[in-house]
Amino acid sequence: MNLRFTKMHGLGNDFMVIDGINQPLPETGLPLPAAEIRRLGNRHFGVGFDQMLIVQPAQGPEADFRYRILNADGSEVSQCGNGARCFARFVRDAGLTDKQEIVVETAAGQMTLTVTGDEQVTVDMGAPRWAPADIPMTAKAEADSYIVVSGHQAWEVGAVGLGNPHCTLLVENVDQAPVETVGPLLESHEQFPERVNVGFMQVVSRSEIRLRVYERGAGETLACGSGACAAVVIGQRRGLLDSQVTVHLPGGPLQISYDGEGGIRMTGPASRVYDGSINVTPAE
Numbered sequence: 061m062n063l064r065f066t067k068m069h070g071l072g073n074d075f076m077v078i079d080g081i082n083q084p085l086p087e088t089g090l091p092l093p094a095a096e097i098r099r100l101g102n103r104h105f106g107v108g109f110d111q112m113l114i115v116q117p118a119q120g121p122e123a124d125f126r127y128r129i130l131n132a133d134g135s136e137v138s139q140c141g142n143g144a145r146c147f148a149r150f151v152r153d154a155g156l157t158d159k160q161e162i163v164v165e166t167a168a169g170q171m172t173l174t175v176t177g178d179e180q181v182t183v184d185m186g187a188p189r190w191a192p193a194d195i196p197m198t199a200k201a202e203a204d205s206y207i208v209v210s211g212h213q214a215w216e217v218g219a220v221g222l223g224n225p226h227c228t229l230l231v232e233n234v235d236q237a238p239v240e241t242v243g244p245l246l247e248s249h250e251q252f253p254e255r256v257n258v259g260f261m262q263v264v265s266r267s268e269i270r271l272r273v274y275e276r277g278a279g280e281t282l283a284c285g286s287g288a289c290a291a292v293v294i295g296q297r298r299g300l301l302d303s304q305v306t307v308h309l310p311g312g313p314l315q316i317s318y319d320g321e322g323g324i325r326m327t328g329p330a331s332r333v334y335d336g337s338i339n340v341t342p343a344e
């Protein structure tokens with residue numbers, strides 16, 4: 061079948077966004093076979109993306125839409141901060157809604173997205189979940205930080221659940237952080253039964269950090285919205301950061317605010333690159 065899509069990005073974290081309201085895609089099970097998602101995600105043989113986003117009709121009465129998130133490796137996940145901003149811009153540009161405040165269902169629950177005049181989008185990312193079972197990770201008890209051991213090496217990490225699992229390491233200089241080696245090692249570490257997104261955070265001041273993220277199912281990306289929120293709340297929990305923080309990612313800055321009550325708020329841009337169409341093998 062021929063599938064129409066829009067290529068978008070949030071600070072270089074890039075997406076293939078598909079209108080699953082006006083195109084026939086299965087609403088249960090994977091929308092496309094996992095091998096087909098991997099082929100489309102491949103930067104040499106396909107469209108190339110970090111995540112595929114599928115827009116679908118809401119299942120419940122309180123939401124405007126449902127959106128599904130698939131990593132480039134074909135795994136389905138529940139949360140994507142940069143994707144949420146691109147989703148909001150996509151449904152407005154496609155004429156699927158003219159609302160400025162959009163309520164969307166994800167596998168992690170309901171989220172509210174607010175589009176501001178200059179096409180910046182603010183996402184309420186929900187409250188951080190600190191209990192190990194909610195991250196999920198195996199640990200005897202909840203703690204500000206955990207020691208994760210592999211062979212002769214050990215790392216101190218903060219860990220939090222934001223609908224998806226995150227761990228964050230503090231580093232002196234993010235440019236020299238071992239993202240490509242320690243990232244995949246921790247991503248698949250046995251203490252994280254659903255794998256984990258791995259952040260490397262350099263604290264610049266109480267209101268500014270630099271961050272690189274090795275994403276579960278996608279490798280290092282130019283930005284990770286949920287990873288930025290995770291780094292900020294982990295830094296706050298250790299007493300290092302204030303309630304409003306600018307997170308400098310390789311693809312650009314995100315504004316994160318959290319005062320310990322309600323949800324973490326993330327504000328940043330959502331950019332459209334091009335519209336296209338491609339032949340795909342549908343799920344059986």
Ligand SMILES: N[C@@H](CCC[C@H](N)C(=O)O)C(=O)O
Nearest residue numbers: 140141142224276284285286
């Ligand atoms: N890029 C995202 C996160 C996408 C999902 C993640 N790789 C996972 O597997 O949990 C973001 O902006 O939050």
